[in-house]
Amino acid sequence: MPIHIIDRRLNPGGKSLENRQRFLRRAKSLVQGAVKKTSQERDIKDVLEGGEVTIPLDGMHEPRFRREGGTRDMVLPGNKKFIEGDYLQRSGQGSAKDSGPGEGDSEDAFRFVLSRDEFVDLFLDDLELPDLAKRKIAQTESEGIQRAGYTTSGSPANISVSRTVKLALARRIALKRPRKEEIEELEAAIAACTDEDEREELLAQLEKLKAKTKRVPFIDPLDIRYRRFETVPRPVAQAVMFCLMDVSGSMSEHMKDLAKRFYMLLYVFLKRRYKHVEIVFIRHTDRAEEVDEQTFFYGPASGGTLVSSALQAMHEIVRERFNPADWNIYAAQASDGDNSYSDGELTGLLLTDKILPVCQFFAYLEVGESGGSAFDLSDSSLWTLYERLRNSGAPLSMRKVSERSEIFPVFHDLFQRRETAQEKTAP
Amino acid sequence: MTERLFEGADWDFHTLQRITDACEEVALKDLGLDVYPNQIEVITAEQMLDAYSSVGMPLFYKHWSFGKHFAFHEASYRKGLMGLAYEIVINSSPCISYLMEENTATMQTLVIAHAAFGHNHFFKNNYLFKQWTDADGILDYLDFAKTYVMQCEERHGRVEVERTLDAAHALMSHGIDRYPGKKKLDLRAEEKRAGRRRQHEEEVFNDLWRTVPKGAAKSRTALSIERRRKLLGLPQENLLYFLEKSAPRLAPWQRELLRIVRHIAQYFYPQSQTKVMNEGTATYVHYRIMTKLHEQGRITDGNFLEFLGSHTNVVFQPEFDDPRFSGFNPYALGFAVMQDIERIVTKPEDEDREWFPDIAGKGDVMGVLRDVWANYRDESFIAQFLSPKLMRHFRMFHLHDDPEERAGIRVDAIHDERGFRRVRRELARQHDVGFIDANIEVVDVDLSGDRRLILHHHVIKGSQLNETDAKRVLQHLADLWTYDVALIEVDANDKVVREYVVSPRPIPAAVA
Numbered sequence: 001m002p003i004h005i006i007d008r009r010l011n012p013g014g015k016s017l018e019n020r021q022r023f024l025r026r027a028k029s030l031v032q033g034a035v036k037k038t039s040q041e042r043d044i045k046d047v048l049e050g051g052e053v054t055i056p057l058d059g060m061h062e063p064r065f066r067r068e069g070g071t072r073d074m075v076l077p078g079n080k081k082f083i084e085g086d087y088l089q090r091s092g093q094g095s096a097k098d099s100g101p102g103e104g105d106s107e108d109a110f111r112f113v114l115s116r117d118e119f120v121d122l123f124l125d126d127l128e129l130p131d132l133a134k135r136k137i138a139q140t141e142s143e144g145i146q147r148a149g150y151t152t153s154g155s156p157a158n159i160s161v162s163r164t165v166k167l168a169l170a171r172r173i174a175l176k177r178p179r180k181e182e183i184e185e186l187e188a189a190i191a192a193c194t195d196e197d198e199r200e201e202l203l204a205q206l207e208k209l210k211a212k213t214k215r216v217p218f219i220d221p222l223d224i225r226y227r228r229f230e231t232v233p234r235p236v237a238q239a240v241m242f243c244l245m246d247v248s249g250s251m252s253e254h255m256k257d258l259a260k261r262f263y264m265l266l267y268v269f270l271k272r273r274y275k276h277v278e279i280v281f282i283r284h285t286d287r288a289e290e291v292d293e294q295t296f297f298y299g300p301a302s303g304g305t306l307v308s309s310a311l312q313a314m315h316e317i318v319r320e321r322f323n324p325a326d327w328n329i330y331a332a333q334a335s336d337g338d339n340s341y342s343d344g345e346l347t348g349l350l351l352t353d354k355i356l357p358v359c360q361f362f363a364y365l366e367v368g369e370s371g372g373s374a375f376d377l378s379d380s381s382l383w384t385l386y387e388r389l390r391n392s393g394a395p396l397s398m399r400k401v402s403e404r405s406e407i408f409p410v411f412h413d414l415f416q417r418r419e420t421a422q423e424k425t426a427p
Numbered sequence: 428m429t430e431r432l433f434e435g436a437d438w439d440f441h442t443l444q445r446i447t448d449a450c451e452e453v454a455l456k457d458l459g460l461d462v463y464p465n466q467i468e469v470i471t472a473e474q475m476l477d478a479y480s481s482v483g484m485p486l487f488y489k490h491w492s493f494g495k496h497f498a499f500h501e502a503s504y505r506k507g508l509m510g511l512a513y514e515i516v517i518n519s520s521p522c523i524s525y526l527m528e529e530n531t532a533t534m535q536t537l538v539i540a541h542a543a544f545g546h547n548h549f550f551k552n553n554y555l556f557k558q559w560t561d562a563d564g565i566l567d568y569l570d571f572a573k574t575y576v577m578q579c580e581e582r583h584g585r586v587e588v589e590r591t592l593d594a595a596h597a598l599m600s601h602g603i604d605r606y607p608g609k610k611k612l613d614l615r616a617e618e619k620r621a622g623r624r625r626q627h628e629e630e631v632f633n634d635l636w637r638t639v640p641k642g643a644a645k646s647r648t649a650l651s652i653e654r655r656r657k658l659l660g661l662p663q664e665n666l667l668y669f670l671e672k673s674a675p676r677l678a679p680w681q682r683e684l685l686r687i688v689r690h691i692a693q694y695f696y697p698q699s700q701t702k703v704m705n706e707g708t709a710t711y712v713h714y715r716i717m718t719k720l721h722e723q724g725r726i727t728d729g730n731f732l733e734f735l736g737s738h739t740n741v742v743f744q745p746e747f748d749d750p751r752f753s754g755f756n757p758y759a760l761g762f763a764v765m766q767d768i769e770r771i772v773t774k775p776e777d778e779d780r781e782w783f784p785d786i787a788g789k790g791d792v793m794g795v796l797r798d799v800w801a802n803y804r805d806e807s808f809i810a811q812f813l814s815p816k817l818m819r820h821f822r823m824f825h826l827h828d829d830p831e832e833r834a835g836i837r838v839d840a841i842h843d844e845r846g847f848r849r850v851r852r853e854l855a856r857q858h859d860v861g862f863i864d865a866n867i868e869v870v871d872v873d874l875s876g877d878r879r880l881i882l883h884h885h886v887i888k889g890s891q892l893n894e895t896d897a898k899r900v901l902q903h904l905a906d907l908w909t910y911d912v913a914l915i916e917v918d919a920n921d922k923v924v925r926e927y928v929v930s931p932r933p934i935p936a937a938v939a
Contacts, residue, residue, distance in 0.1 A: 003447050004466045004521070005440055008474060009528055015477040016497040022589075023494030052502070062492055063597050063899035065865045070890030071829040075854040077755065078746020079824040079841055086838040088826070112498035113505065 023060075024118060030055040035114070035122045054111045120272065145229050154226030168223040177216040178209040238276040239328040239360075241266060242317075244310045246335035247283045247301045255367040259334030260297055261407045262365050266332055269415065280317060284310035286340075290317065307339045307382060311350040324358040331355065332363045337380025344385050352394055361397070363414060368402035432725045436531035443467065446536045447543065453719045454544040458712065459793050462547040463562060464521040467539065469528050475511045476500050478525060482695070483515045485523065486569050488576035488687075490592055516542035518550040518698070520562040533730045537737060540716035545709030552801045553704070555697035558607060565694060572687045579680050591681045594903035595667060595688035601867055602667030602689040603696050655874060664868040665689070666882075666904065675878065676909045685907075700860050703805045707761015710742060711796070714762070744821065755854075760821075764808070767817050768796060778815060810855035818842040818850055825853045830889075865892060867914070878910040879928075886918045891925060901929040 024031060034053040082088075114122070150163055186206050193199040243263050245256070270277045281296035282288050285303030288310040314331065322329060339347065356362055364386050379387070383398070390396045399410045432449055433442045447467065454460045470478070480497035481487035503509040513530055517523045524542040526535055550556050561568075580588045595602070656662070663669040667689040671682045698705065717738075721731040744759035745751040768786065771779045772795050775787035786795050803811065819842050827839040840846030840853075856862050866885040873879040884892060897914065905912040909931050916924040 003444070003451070003464070005443050005447070006466065006468045007440065008468045008470045008525075011474070013471075013473050013477075015474070016480050016494060018489050019480065019491065019494030020497055021494070022489060022491035023498060026491045026589075027495075060495055061899070062593075063896040063903070064600055065867060065884075065900055066893045066896050067865050067890040068893050069830070070886070071827070071831075071888045072890075073825065073827050073839070073853050073856070073888075075755075075823055075825050075850055075857060076747035076752075077744055077821040077823055078748060078752075079822040082824055082838045082841060084838060084841055084843070084846060087835040088838065089835050110495075110499065112502040 024122075027055060027060050028122070030060070031114070032122050035119060052111055052113050056110070060110065120268075144232050146232050148228045148230040150225040151228040152225065154228070158226040158229075160225050160227045163225040164219065164223050167225065168219045171220060171223060172216060172218070175216045176212075177218075178213050183209055183213070238278070238326070239270050239330060240278040240280060240322050241270055242280050242282060242314050242329070242331040243296065244282050244284070244314065244331060244333040244335075245296065246285075246305055246307070246310075246338070247296075247299075248285045248305045248338065249302045250305075250336050250338055251367075252369065254369060255334075255336055256297055258367040258401050258404065258407060259365060261404065262334065262401070262411060263332060265407065265411045266330065266363075269411075270330060278322075280314075282310050282313050282317075284313070288313035305338045305340055306343050307333075307335065308343050308346040308350055311347060311355055315350065315354045318358055329359045330361045331359050332365060334365045334367055335382055336368065337366050337382045339380075339382045339385070341381065344381065347382075348385060348389055351396075352389060356394055356396070362395070364396060364398040365410075366398065366400045368400065430725065431727065432536065432720070433532040433730075434727070436533070438532040438535055442532060443469075443535060443539075446532075447539055449720060449725055450536065450540045450544055450716050453716045454540070454548075454712065457719060458544075458715060459797065460544055460548040460712070461551060462522065462544060463519075463551050465543045465547065466521040466523045467543060468523060468525050470525045471528055472504070472511055475515070475525065475527055476504060478515050479511075483517060484569055485517065485566070486573055488569075488573045488592075490596075491589065492596060514538040514542045516546045517565075518546075518556060518560055518562055518694075519565050520551075522547040522550065522562075531733070533726070533733045534737065536720070536726070536730075537713055537717060537734055541709045541713035544716065545712030546705060548712065549701070549705050549708045549800055552797070553697070553701060553804075554802055555700055555804055559697050560694050568690065572691070575683065575687065579684065583678075583680060588684070590906070591684050592688065594907050595685050597900045597903040598666050598670075599688055599692045600864055602665060602685075602692045604665050604668070604693060605696075605861070652871070656871060659869075659872060661872075662868045662870050662883075664866070666867070666869060667692070669869050670904075670907050673872075674908050677907065681907075697804075700804045700806070703755075703757040703761040703764075703858060704800065704803065704808050705761075706757045707763075707765050708800050710738075710758050710762040711765040714738060746822075755857075760809075763817055763820070764812050764814075765796060765799075767814050768792075768799065768812055771814065776816075782814060783812075805858035806855045806861075809858055810851060813851045813854065815842075815847045818847055823850050823854065825850045862887070880904075880908050880910065880912045882912065882914045884914060884916045886916050886924055889918070891916055897927060898929065901927055902932065905929045905931040 031053060034055045038053055150160060183206065186202060186209065190199060190202045190206065193202060241263075243259075245251070245259055247256075267277065267279065279293075281291050281293055283291055283296050283299075283301065284306065285301055286306040286309065287303070290313065291299065310333070318324065318329065351362075364382075366380065366383055383400075386396055386398055390398065397414050399414065401407060401410055432445050438446075447465065451465075454462070476497060478485070479500045480493045487493065500509065504511060511527060513527055513534055515525045517525075522543065524539070524547075526538055526542075530538060550560075550562060556562075576588060576592070659673055660669070667685050670677070671685040671689065674682075677685075717726070717731070717734050720726045721728075726734070742756070742759045742762050744756050769792045771783050771787050772789050772792045775783070780787045789795060799808065799812065821842075823842050824838055825840040825846065826836050828836045840849040842850060866887065867882055868885075869880065870883050871881045873881070892914075901912055901914055911928060911930050914927040914929075916926070918924055
């Protein structure tokens with residue numbers, strides 16, 4: 001009998017992938033809830049690492065007709081001391097478990113592992129970038145051209161000389177085209193020849209060579225190759241994220257930490273939508289400077305507070321480096337809300353005239369001390385200013401945060417998918 | 428003859444070939460087994476998990492519940508809560524055995540002997556498998572099912588298909604024919620019968636009959652209950668079959684989906700009835716083959732000890748008060764009974780002669796065992812062949828737990844002269860699917876009224892249905908039936924214990 005032994009180990013894996021996706025789709029709301037809960041407990045750096053989640057299995061239960069209760073008979077092994085007619089107490093060991101077997105309790109809470117991609121997908125699933133209209137235009141407008149091999153037809157401007165000559169050379173060798181030297185040699189031999197007969201013969205040879213030279217041309221239309229090009233749509237797949245932060249003395253470590261978490265979420269979110277995301281850190285006191293991340297979050301600085309300086313710096317950087325036609329620009333400003341009174345006018349003007357028109361999104365995050373009692377008092381000067389701007393129609397998003405756990409809900413709230421444009425501008 | 432099959436733990440595909448050849452020689456010549464052609468496939472742990480999630484089959488239609496099982500198995504495997512099987516074997520022709528790549532050479536030998544010869548022989552010869560499964564066709568059928576479900580999803584939408592399959596899965600355990608139905612005549616026999624009937628009519632033809640006045644045609648309401656039930660083929664315990672044939676508003680593709688689920692349930696039906704026998708057979712066969720290979724010197728003493736280690740783990744039966752206890756281990760019970768049969772056939776004692784006059788001292792071990800393997804299922808196997816010696820060996824006892832009984836759980840019988848037969852009968856009953864599954868059947872449809880479907884659950888020993896689950900399953904049933912469904916639980920005296928009535932959900936609600 002022939003026996004087939006087959007090595008299946010190299011078969012493509014992931015046979016259950018589709019079933020898994022169906023399962024996740026079905027359990028989506030449950031898993032999403034679990035993902036959000038898990039992510040709150042995690043460090044922001046690990047938020048996107050995937051990992052284990054637990055969902056209640058109630059919604060995923062597969063019901064069957066099951067019997068329970070009633071009188072039961074069972075045969076068990078390992079009798080040590082019982083004799084017929086003994087009675088066993090119901091509770092405790094020896095009396096069989098009362099719940100009965102096969103209740104399926106083990107499935108009540110269901111733990112399983114999500115991959116990184118699955119986790120991020122669910123994490124950011126119902127979020128959407130604002131100002132979609134502009135983004136769409138940006139995505140389809142530019143078309144790039146890309147080399148794509150050679151072709152036998154095309155415009156003369158696209159002839160690839162090197163490729164054509166290479167093919168011609170190969171053809172000449174293959175068809176044995178006489179070389180120039182050969183003919184010259186023969187002509188010299190004829191010139192030097194004295195014997196009539198031999199001369200006749202050489203002449204005939206020369207004729208033959210020349211005829212062959214004619215038959216096998218140096219370059220044949222067959223050899224000609226053109227460079228081929230393809231057009232490819234090239235979406236504007238790059239975004240720049242401006243992080244603006246007040247680093248004056250009134251910003252505590254806790255506030256900076258809140259801001260950092262928000263920036264990181266924004267970064268992760270942008271990273272999923274755009275191939276390339278740049279980050280610009282601008283910190284300001286009474287003057288603004290562009291710094292690296294380390295300095296941004298941890299570098300010491302002190303001074304007064306002029307928000308307009310940061311906006312001015314951002315405006316300049318945009319003008320120099322990030323053409324709004326090529327870049328999607330996002331900005332998030334974090335501050336404790338202090339601003340010098342005289343600066344309000346200038347800040348408002350800069351924001352409405354220079355910054356907002358080029359931004360896809362501008363968020364203002366007002367961070368407060370843990371406990372957040374300050375917020376119960378009057379609004380800060382910056383908040384009042386921005387609120388006035390927003391009420392007059394500027395597309396600003398603003399939120400107050402004082403606890404670490406509020407960051408994600410606030411972020412989620414800002415980017416939640418919305419139905420109408422009005423809602424979008426006035427969250 | 429004394430050439431070793433392998434040294435150490437490593438193996439390659441030549442080793443596998445040699446091992447299989449050696450096992451085959453022993454299996455066919457010494458044990459006289461009759462097997463389907465073998466196909467042995469080496470797979471990875473991930474592929475094993477894949478197979479777990481689709482009930483072991485190499486291909487299956489797509490459904491979220493398989494994804495759920497996969498996620499569950501994967502999580503517990505990664506945490507180390509669960510080991511993976513060494514092999515999976517499929518009742519098909521050729522018989523496909525999946526071997527894990529991590530197995531050592533000894534384990535591969537064990538597994539090949541176990542699956543490719545033990546299970547294989549059982550699949551090919553046991554009457555239940557012969558009666559209910561088509562080993563040649565199953566893989567083709569699954570392929571068809573997979574494609575069909577996919578096409579349905581394209582045409583009718585994934586949500587709709589999922590809804591139907593969910594409902595069908597909930598009813599899967601009640602989509603089985605338990606008795607072979609009336610055999611359908613093939614076309615030729617049908618023709619023959621029609622011919623005979625015509626001939627008979629011609630022979631007794633008398634034109635006078637034409638003039639006999641006919642009574643008034645029966646009105647529809649006159650159709651008696653009996654006749655209506657007969658038309659619908661009631662009572663019917665195969666709920667999926669009933670819905671497929673009689674549900675008034677199902678689309679043809681939905682009927683086909685029900686049919687697919689029903690066929691697959693039917694395919695697995697013999698396996699649930701023969702766990703003890705199937706594993707017992709395979710364990711007995713691997714034990715014999717491995718011992719023989721060792722005797723022949725083809726396996727070193729070291730490898731044989733490794734084998735004995737795994738074998739002992741497989742047939743380990745914890746006692747009832749052991750924390751590891753979770754019922755009878757089918758490997759242990761099946762293997763023990765088969766070894767016991769071997770003992771009875773070769774070296775019977777007086778007790779055995781009294782209990783097993785047919786086989787005691789008969790001498791031909793393999794002949795007796797092959798007959799047992801072919802003609803019994805777990806319930807009849809235990810009822811017939813569990814010997815007093817074995818009951819004493821396992822120290823079996825029978826508990827009777829009546830919730831009404833204040834004093835506690837009664838020890839009804841133990842492994843003594845008075846108890847042997849009762850213990851054995853109860854253990855056999857524990858392995859009878861007829862007692863394990865709820866006995867539910869369609870009894871009537873209110874055709875003249877609101878088309879309510881009426882089901883009965885015959886309560887045995889006061890054991891009723893779990894309420895939440897029953898409601899959910901009935902919801903699925905009502906969705907398929909599209910009219911109200913009533914389930915009545917009746918006890919042995921036809922007294923109604925509990926009644927459920929469920930109305931179908933409107934379809935849009937189910938889509939969400």
